[in-house]
Amino acid sequence: MNIAVIFAGGVGSRMHSKERPKQFLLMHGDPIIIHTLRKFEEHKDIDAIVVSCIESWIPYLEKTAMRCGINKLKKIVPGGSSGQESIYNGLLAAEEVANGERSVVLIHDGVRPLISEELISDNINCVHENGSAITCVPVKETIVSLNQDGKSVDYIPTRDDLRIARAPQSFWLDDILELHRKSLDENKLDFIDSCSMMKYYGKELYLVDGPLENIKITTPDDFYTMRALLDAKENAQIYGLE
Numbered sequence: 001m002n003i004a005v006i007f008a009g010g011v012g013s014r015m016h017s018k019e020r021p022k023q024f025l026l027m028h029g030d031p032i033i034i035h036t037l038r039k040f041e042e043h044k045d046i047d048a049i050v051v052s053c054i055e056s057w058i059p060y061l062e063k064t065a066m067r068c069g070i071n072k073l074k075k076i077v078p079g080g081s082s083g084q085e086s087i088y089n090g091l092l093a094a095e096e097v098a099n100g101e102r103s104v105v106l107i108h109d110g111v112r113p114l115i116s117e118e119l120i121s122d123n124i125n126c127v128h129e130n131g132s133a134i135t136c137v138p139v140k141e142t143i144v145s146l147n148q149d150g151k152s153v154d155y156i157p158t159r160d161d162l163r164i165a166r167a168p169q170s171f172w173l174d175d176i177l178e179l180h181r182k183s184l185d186e187n188k189l190d191f192i193d194s195c196s197m198m199k200y201y202g203k204e205l206y207l208v209d210g211p212l213e214n215i216k217i218t219t220p221d222d223f224y225t226m227r228a229l230l231d232a233k234e235n236a237q238i239y240g241l242e
Helices: 032-042 053-069 083-098 117-130 173-185 194-200 220-238
Strands: 002-008 048-053 073-078 104-109 134-137 153-155 162-174 205-208
Touching: 002 032, 002 083, 032 048, 032 053, 032 104, 032 117, 032 220, 048 053, 048 083, 053 073, 073 083, 073 173, 083 104, 104 117, 104 173, 117 134, 117 162, 117 205, 162 173, 162 194, 173 194
Parallel strands: 002 048, 002 104, 048 073, 134 205
Antiparallel strands: 104 162, 134 162
């Protein structure tokens, strides 16, 4: 079984939206998270979707997902006080959905709606071949490492050795859940994402190249970029460019 675990528990303070969390901002008539869910709904190899969501917004998401035909959505659970906790809650829901069947989980941001069909397939295949799949894109600009004073440059790593980690980050469900439970036992609650947790505990991580447009909608600039990309895709259909 292949299960998409979508975490949408953040309030999106950097978006400066007063009425709605960023994942529920409307884009082309639907909330951003619906655009994300639709990509997994339409993929032939995705069997189920679970979402970890702000608790007060769960009824709205249930109603909206039903209206938009997101039929693979099996569970919506409350998010946590951190990204790590929200992902863990989603993984527990995925464990219930899997019902003992060994499954691949694709852990993905609810505000990363420009994921492609090919990237979903590549993640699933990479987990089957290697046990993990970390979506990455090349570093396009020079990165500098600072000295402790925070004002001077220590060294400049070569871009050939660097990648930007994005999402999905995909694993066997039992593997990633085992480490989440271990981190809770050790009171290690500050992992910024799943690949950081896996690496901390000594697991091998394998890369999958993702499209550059698979951005996370975090700021107003990201929102307008997404709208421009969706407009371009629609125009391509209208003018026969696809």
